[in-house]
Amino acid sequence: MKNVTVIGLGSMGATLARVLLKKGYQVIVWNRSIEKAESLLEDGVIVATSVASAISASEVSIICLSDYKASISILDSKEVKQALSGRVLIELSTGSPQQARDNELWAQENNVEYLDGAIAASPLQMGNSEATIFTSGSLKAYKQSEQILKCLAGNVPYLGEQVSAASSTDLAFLSYLFGSYLGFFHAARILESDGLRIDDFGSMIAHVSQVVGEVIKYESEVIQTGTYDNPQSSINMCMTTVELFMAQAQ
Structure with missing residues (x-):
């Protein structure tokens, strides 16, 4: 079983975790509110005690929060940046094209392979052929996470290395x-x-x-x-x- 980390367990994040479990992945999760993580225990997730430990458990981490500001507030600590170094980070929070560019710069400064993504589907549609996830940014990150993303959505167009393309x-x-x-x-x-x-x-x-x-x-x-x-x-x-x-x- 391949490991995937999911940070953020709102309606969409929890759905992503469940879909990946059904597709045969071992899913490690972290959420600021532990109660949301506990609701997924019976589905088979592993609940990490910290963001850094969750990220360290997988080569690919997905973060899905309310916005990019919340995302960076969780990721921008010494321990988390060290854990992310050399790994793939897929950003599926909601953000602007400029925020995507800022995130990419942050990722490059911290040796992170960064893929910006945008989900064009509801939680109920995830895992189905009609769901779409726009992606852009690191080609290496896309290739490394392509099969994971295609488990989540039937349509996962890679829009190129211009990182703002997915958000735009x-x-x-x-x-x-x-x-x-x-x-x-x-x-x-x-x-x-x-x-x-x-x-x-x-x-x-x-x-x-x-x-x-x-x-x-x-x-x-x-x-x-x-x-x-x-x-x-x-x-x-x-x-x-x-x-x-x-x-x-x-």
Whole structure:
């Protein structure tokens, strides 16, 4: 059994530990609140007494906390940095592109192979084919941890050695996702106002998502190449729809 260390046992961190256990890994965990760690004992994890001892037990450590600030506050001690030296650290906390760059610099100063990651999935989806983890940073770290990551998510694109790529891609994805949420919540009110079922609409959206994806793919190519001479819809036509939104809302 190969060892993997998981630091942080919130909803996502605990899920990562359970998935890795099911995939045949020996999982060593540490959490600031020991109660969360104890809940995983019956699943077969080993609870470390300190961050340094948890990291020393594995060649690859995953840290998954609320944000990068919390992550560095746990890792930036003499004992932990010594334990991490020469090992792989996968950062799966939430952070900005600049924080990813700062983390990489910190890792280089402490001889740590650093892989920045961003999870684009819910805890319930982890371990399944639809889950995605964006990664970027040390190619050596990615190769060494690739099989571990692919146990956690069916889609684990490596976006290159530019360490900020995963975080930027994640923020871009979330921008699209949150915009979709706002659109859906408004859609729910439109349907409710006419006595129509919202769950039927949700099923329909799931069915046509591939079509929407093709539209986004086309527009992404337009922007990337700067080829704006063949619009699929005019601004005037789009404004007609916006006027309908306003009229219906009133």
